[in-house]
Amino acid sequence: MASIIVAASYNLFLLPHSILSSGVTGISMIIGLKTPLNTGVVNYVLNLPLLIIGFMKLGQSFMFRTIFSVTVTSIAMVYLPLYQLSPDPIISTVFGGVIGGIGAGIIFRYGASTGGFDIIGFLITRKKDLPLGNLIFAMNAVVVAVSGFLFNWDIALKTMVAIFVMGKVVDTIHTNHLKLTLMIITNEDETLKQAIISKYVRGITIVDGEGAYTKEKRKVLFMIISRYELAGIKKLIKDTDPKAFVNITETVDVMGYFRRG
Structure with a gap:
């Protein structure tokens, strides 16, 4: 369902105004807008090499879910009509980013990705404690630049807004990079300790x-x-x-060993 939400944000909000998404999907949109090829088909073909790399580096369970996500998104983009839900490009930009971010954030939260640059982002965030949405946004400057040269800079700026909004929504839902310190005062310390460690x-x-x-x-x-985990x-x-x-406080940083995955 989350993959269909992502596809709907593209076909109903972004693509009708030639506004692009991030990463490989954004490149697929450029090809789909400039050629007779369907964006969904191009998206799946361009994702194949990264899916193979991810399969080798990120584990079978994660990649099976990611392959399913990319497949459903691509198929949905083929069969969902390109329909301009709103004639206002600004509204479409914001809502497309929010809805796409919700779908992508749910996908991330359940241990998968939407493919493309997301796979690269996951590889980096497993080693470095960085916000995933901000990282993906940083990798998309080239897509914004290409959209400016191929279309116009007004569309490029709207593309940047859509990517930024999507990244912020992803970070709101996918919160693994945020750390919390728990202070638990209890009389059941042994039972509670065993319960936490077992899970x-x-x-x-x-x-x-x-x-x-x-x-x-x-x-x-x-x-x-x-x-x-909270x-x-x-x-x-x-x-x-x-x-x-229980006292719960937000942790600014962690030094030493901390399992990030």
Whole structure:
């Protein structure tokens, strides 16, 4: 469904105004607008080399989902009509970026990608702790430049806006690069520790604590997680020790070993 949402953002908002998307899809759009070839078919053909590289570098499970995503998006682009949903190019630019970003963000969140530059972005973010959307935006300057020379600079600027909006929406949904520090004060430290370790590959530091007023002895668990893991860990804590006190703060940076995937 997310792949169809991405295709709809292209065919209903961007392509009718000759506004491009990012990466390989943007290149496919240029070819589709300048030749009789269908953009969806071109998109799939251009993605094949990167899909093969990704299959070798990113693992079979990730790439099977990515291949499925690219295939569904390309097929949807073939069969969805090119229809100008809004005559206003600015509205189409913003809404195309938002809707495309929602679809792409959902795809990323479920462990796949939309192919193209996204595969390169995933390869880099697994080694470097960078926001995926901003990284993809940085790699798309060439697409914007080409659109300016082949069409006009007004379209190029709208393309830049669409790519920027899409990148920001992706970062809002795909939040693995954001880190949080959890301080958990609990009487069920051993049970909670085992529950977390059995489900998440995260280190936990345990120290002794004492209430200043009650003088009650408790254990304090410290751990760092990705933003994406927060909902699951909060539920796990609530199920294990409903009386646990949890303080959650955003972490600026992490030094030393931290599993990023």
